[in-house]
Amino acid sequence: MTAIIESPSSSSDTVDTYGYSPQYPDTPFTEFDAVNPSMDLESLNLNWRERDLPERIRTKHVHRLHPYLGKFVPQLVEIFLRKFEPSTVCDPFCGSGTTLVEAATLGVNAIGCDISEFNTLMTRVKANQYDLELLEFEVQDALNRVLSSPTLALRERKEALYSGYLTSWFAPSALDSLLAYRSSIDDYKYSDVLKVILSRAARSARRTTHFDLDFPKRPQTESYQCYKHSRICKPTEDAAQFIKRYSNDTLRRIREFAAIRKNVALSIITDDARTVQFPRHDLVITSPPYVGLIDYHEQHKYAYELLGLQWKANKEIGPAARGLSLRARTEYVDNIVESFKNVKASLSRNGRMVVIVNDKLGLYDEIRERVGLRLEGRLERHVNRRTGRRAGNFFESVFIWARED
Ligand SMILES: C[S@@+](CC[C@H](N)C(=O)[O-])C[C@H]1O[C@@H](n2cnc3c(N)ncnc32)[C@H](O)[C@@H]1O
Numbered sequence: 001m002t003a004i005i006e007s008p009s010s011s012s013d014t015v016d017t018y019g020y021s022p023q024y025p026d027t028p029f030t031e032f033d034a035v036n037p038s039m040d041l042e043s044l045n046l047n048w049r050e051r052d053l054p055e056r057i058r059t060k061h062v063h064r065l066h067p068y069l070g071k072f073v074p075q076l077v078e079i080f081l082r083k084f085e086p087s088t089v090c091d092p093f094c095g096s097g098t099t100l101v102e103a104a105t106l107g108v109n110a111i112g113c114d115i116s117e118f119n120t121l122m123t124r125v126k127a128n129q130y131d132l133e134l135l136e137f138e139v140q141d142a143l144n145r146v147l148s149s150p151t152l153a154l155r156e157r158k159e160a161l162y163s164g165y166l167t168s169w170f171a172p173s174a175l176d177s178l179l180a181y182r183s184s185i186d187d188y189k190y191s192d193v194l195k196v197i198l199s200r201a202a203r204s205a206r207r208t209t210h211f212d213l214d215f216p217k218r219p220q221t222e223s224y225q226c227y228k229h230s231r232i233c234k235p236t237e238d239a240a241q242f243i244k245r246y247s248n249d250t251l252r253r254i255r256e257f258a259a260i261r262k263n264v265a266l267s268i269i270t271d272d273a274r275t276v277q278f279p280r281h282d283l284v285i286t287s288p289p290y291v292g293l294i295d296y297h298e299q300h301k302y303a304y305e306l307l308g309l310q311w312k313a314n315k316e317i318g319p320a321a322r323g324l325s326l327r328a329r330t331e332y333v334d335n336i337v338e339s340f341k342n343v344k345a346s347l348s349r350n351g352r353m354v355v356i357v358n359d360k361l362g363l364y365d366e367i368r369e370r371v372g373l374r375l376e377g378r379l380e381r382h383v384n385r386r387t388g389r390r391a392g393n394f395f396e397s398v399f400i401w402a403r404e405d
Contacts, residue, residue: 028052032075035082046076047382061101061257062126065250066200068096068119069214070294072287072356076398077102080354086283088265092273092343093288095296097123100266107262111279113269115316117309118199118300120270125196127266132258136251138188139197143247146181147240165305168219171237174205178239182306197250199303201242206302207235214299272315273339278346284353288339289317291332291361292324324361333363333370340371344403352376353401358383358394373401 029044030052053075063074077099081089086108091099094112096119103110104127112127114120160166160179170178178198185194208216211228219235226233267279289296297304297313298321304311313319317335322328340353347353353373357364368375377400 030075032078032082035079037083037085039083041079041083042377042379044079044379046079046379048073048075061253061260063098063101065126065253066096066122066196067203067213068122069299070287070289070296071096071098074098074102076356077285078106080283080285081106081108084283084352084354086281086351088279088281089283089285090278090281090343090346091286092278092284092339093286094123094268095119095287097126097268099285100127100268101257104261104264104266105257107264109265111267111269111281113271113273113276113278115270115272115312116296116300117270117312118303118307119296120268121192121307121309122196124268125192126257127268128192129261129263130190130193130254130258132255135190135193135254138190139193139247139251142181142184142188142194143244145184146177146243149180163305165301169206169302170202170239171205171207171235173237174239177243178202178205178306181243193250193254195303195307197243197246198306199300200246200250201239202302202306203300204242204246205236205239209233209235215295273317274335274342276342278343280346280348282348282351284343284347284351285356286354287356288336289319290357290359291318291329291363292320292322293318295320329361329363333367336363336367337370340367340373344371344373347403349403349405351403353399355399355401356396357399358396360394364397364399368399368401371401372404374404376400376402 026045028048029046030048035041053073058073058075060074063071081102088109088111089099089103090111090113092113094100094114097112100110100112100123110127112120112123114123160175166175178201181194181198181201185191185198188194203213206213206216207219207221209220209224210226210233221235223232223234225231269276295313296316296319297311303309313321317339318328318332322331343353355364365375377398379398379400381396381398383394383396
C-alpha cells in the first residue's frame, strides 16, 4: 500500500479533522470494474481522498437510504467480490447492508446477519427487489394521507403519552405527523420501506442540535448557537416536511438501484452471529463491531421506540457502553472468536474471510489464530474523510484470511 507523504499532526487523532485531505505520492485506485481474480490487491493504493471517491459515489443509490454510523465503503466490498468471485458471500455483521447491496449489483447471492432488528430492516429495504409501480403508489398514498390529515386518533395520542421518550424528543406537532404516518403503515405491502422513511424522518425531526445527530444526549428545546451553520438555530417542530422529502428520496434511490440490481438470492437474518446457523457460503466480507466504539441499538433508539422493535443491546459485541477495560477487551476477543468460528463452520473448504477493521489495539492476530485461519494478505488504508463531526483521522486494516484445513 502506498506511503502517505504528508502525515497528519499527532493531535489530529483527537481533534475533528473533517475535510482534511492529505497528499499521496500517486493517485489512488478507482478503476473498480477492472478488478479481476489475477489482480494483486496489495499493490493498490486505496487511500482515497474526497476528490478520488466523493461522498456522492460512496453513498450512491440505496447506500444512503438511512444514516448509519459505522458503514464501510461499498467500493471496498466491490473490489473483493470482483477479486474472489464467490457464488455466495456472507456478512455476519451486516449492519446497514453494504455487502448485500454490492453483492446484488454484481450478481452474487448473499447472506446477512445482524443482532439489531433495525439494521436488518434497513438491509432488507435496501437490497430487496420491488414492483416499482406498486411501491411508488404506496409511498405516495401514505404520504398523501399524512399530509391531508396530520392529526391523530385519540388512541394513538394516548399511547404516545406512555412513552416518555417520544414526548420528550419530539415537538407535539412533529409527533402527531409521525404517529399518523405510523398508523397507516400496516395497510401496505411494502410496509418495511415506509418504516425506513418514518424512521429517517423521525431522526431529522428530533429535538436535537444540527451538529449532534448521531448521539444527542438530551432533547434540545431552546434555540442554540449552531456550529454547523454558524448561526442561531431552532429545533424543528415539523416532521411532515421530512416525511415528504424522504419519500421522494427513497423512491429515487430504490429506482436507481433497481436498474442495476441482478436477480440474486438473499438471506437476511436477525440473530446473534455467535450462535445462528449460517447457510453455506464461499466468501465472508465483514466489518465486525470494535471494542468500546459504538452502541448500535442506541444510535437508532428513535426507530426502536416508534416501530416497537426488539431491543437486544445486551447481545451486542463490544458496545461503547462497556468501555475499553481489560475485561471488556478479553470478552470482546472471545466473542469475535466465537462468531468467526461459527461463520467458518458454513464456509466452503477453499473459502476466505475478508475482515475490515481499525485494529488499533492489535487484537486480530490472536483472533485469527484462535479461529484457525491462515493470513493470506493484509492491506492498510488511510481513512481520510468521514461523514459527521467525529474525531476523524484513522487507519483501517483489511485482513484476508484463508481456511487452512
Ligand atoms: C461495523 S458494523 C457493520 C457495518 C456494515 N459493514 C455496514 O457497512 O453497514 C457492526 C455490526 O455488528 C452488529 N453486531 C454487534 N453484535 C452482534 C452480534 N452479537 N451478532 C450479530 N451482529 C452483531 C452491530 O449491530 C453492527 O450493525
